[in-house]
Amino acid sequence: xxxxTKKINGFKSEEIVTTVQALQKDPSLAYFEFRARNKWMSGxxxxxxxxxxxxxxxEDTSRKKAFVFDNGEPPILLGDNEGANPVEYVLNALAxxxxxxxxLHAAANGIELKSVESELExxxxxxxxxxxxxxVRNGYKQIRVKFKIDGDITEEQKEKLYAFTQMSPVFDVVxxxxxxxxxxx
Amino acid sequence: xxxxTKKINGFKSEEIVTTVQALQKDPSLAYFEFRARNKWMSGxxxxxxxxxxxxxxxEDTSRKKAFVFDNGEPPILLGDNEGANPVEYVLNALAxxxxxxxxLHAAANGIELKSVESELExxxxxxxxxxxxxxVRNGYKQIRVKFKIDGDITEEQKEKLYAFTQMSPVFDVVxxxxxxxxxxx
Numbered sequence: 001x002x003x004x005t006k007k008i009n010g011f012k013s014e015e016i017v018t019t020v021q022a023l024q025k026d027p028s029l030a031y032f033e034f035r036a037r038n039k040w041m042s043g044x045x046x047x048x049x050x051x052x053x054x055x056x057x058x059e060d061t062s063r064k065k066a067f068v069f070d071n072g073e074p075p076i077l078l079g080d081n082e083g084a085n086p087v088e089y090v091l092n093a094l095a096x097x098x099x100x101x102x103x104l105h106a107a108a109n110g111i112e113l114k115s116v117e118s119e120l121e122x123x124x125x126x127x128x129x130x131x132x133x134x135x136v137r138n139g140y141k142q143i144r145v146k147f148k149i150d151g152d153i154t155e156e157q158k159e160k161l162y163a164f165t166q167m168s169p170v171f172d173v174v175x176x177x178x179x180x181x182x183x184x185x
Numbered sequence: 186x187x188x189x190t191k192k193i194n195g196f197k198s199e200e201i202v203t204t205v206q207a208l209q210k211d212p213s214l215a216y217f218e219f220r221a222r223n224k225w226m227s228g229x230x231x232x233x234x235x236x237x238x239x240x241x242x243x244e245d246t247s248r249k250k251a252f253v254f255d256n257g258e259p260p261i262l263l264g265d266n267e268g269a270n271p272v273e274y275v276l277n278a279l280a281x282x283x284x285x286x287x288x289l290h291a292a293a294n295g296i297e298l299k300s301v302e303s304e305l306e307x308x309x310x311x312x313x314x315x316x317x318x319x320x321v322r323n324g325y326k327q328i329r330v331k332f333k334i335d336g337d338i339t340e341e342q343k344e345k346l347y348a349f350t351q352m353s354p355v356f357d358v359v360x361x362x363x364x365x366x367x368x369x370x
Contacts, residue, residue, distance in 0.1 A: 010229075031310055032310070033307065033309075034270075034272055035307075036273060036304075037280075037303070037304050039300075039301075040288060042194075043194065043288070055262075067268065069254075071284075073285065074240075076240055078197075078200055078201065081247060084252040084254070086277075088219050089278035089281065092256070093275045094271070095223035095233055096254075099225050099231045100229045100256065104229065115225065119223075120221045120223070121218055121220050123216070123217070124216075127208060127215040128354070130215075132209065132212075132215070139354040140363045141363075142363065145366065146368045147367070147369045161369060165367055167316065169271070169309060169314050169325070170271050170272060170275055172322055172323040174359075176362060177360055178325045180330060182283075183329075185333050185334065
């Protein structure tokens with residue numbers, strides 16, 4: 001019965017345990033393939049469609065419709081704000097992933113949180129990707145993340161929360177190298 | 186008059202030239218600071234708000250309202266599809282950025298494109314970020330990108346387009362290391 005299922009940080013404790021046990025029994029279930037399809041509209045405007053993925057040993061069918069995201073550029077970058085721009089989507093991904101990873105591991109460790117908010121800033125010099133200066137990198141030079149957390153937590157638990165944020169998949173993608181294979185037809 | 190402004194790939198050629206000249210004259214205008222604010226909702230659901238940024242020597246005021254993105258998780262990852270998940274947002278950012286960078290540099294090089302579509306796949310083993318296996322990385326192991334391009338392009342131009350995709354800021358962020366500074370209050 002639902003009333004008997006204990007929830008922590010919005011996760012059902014029982015579901016965390018069940019999931020971890022299933023993966024320990026059969027690690028092949030932990031393999032996921034996420035996907036996106038993108039179509040150029042015009043100029044700096046293009047659109048991604050995200051729905052299906054493979055995970056837990058099968059194709060997922062839980063999504064009734066696709067998520068659709070428009071990438072755009074502001075006027076100063078030759079666009080018309082058709083959507084957030086791609087590097088801003090990276091900040092969203094990073095914020096979301098660090099938050100979810102922290103909150104999930106907090107739940108698994110019995111740390112109850114009341115609220116989590118974050119502010120992110122990414123520094124980017126556009127001389128790089130425009131090919132105007134070889135000394136300037138094309139992507140973010142650095143990213144700053146400020147978390148504001150509310151909950152009855154000890155100093156030791158706070159240190160754990162800090163460590164949990166860095167277990168985030170997107171944190172790994174941004175701070176380390178991921179090989180990308182490109183085919184152009 | 187607008188009818189006299191030549192467009193290529195949806196960009197006004199004149200605007201590309203003017204922008205590049207302005208940055209060459211004053212490289213400090215090329216410094217941008219992009220921002221996101223995020224708020225945890227419950228479980229694997231959180232929400233980002235993106236609007237203001239600094240660039241071109243001033244605070245941008247072109248956006249009448251914020252872009253809002255919900256990060257969520259599918260049921261197999263203990264959520265209810267409240268939104269795409271953070272690692273899927275990374276694929277959108279990568280697709281969008283590689284496409285815009287290619288199309289913009291194509292325009293600057295007089296290469297006219299009819300259509301650009303892409304499909305992305307990212308491999309992720311969730312044993313990593315769940316802390317179940319030290320040998321497995323937390324983020325994507327690799328990402329595959331397939332572009333399908335339509336246009337009257339030579340083999341040499343195709344090679345250029347391939348190179349342009351790799352000048353993308355998000356391509357740099359994903360394939361190289363970006364330092365992240367985290368503060369937790």
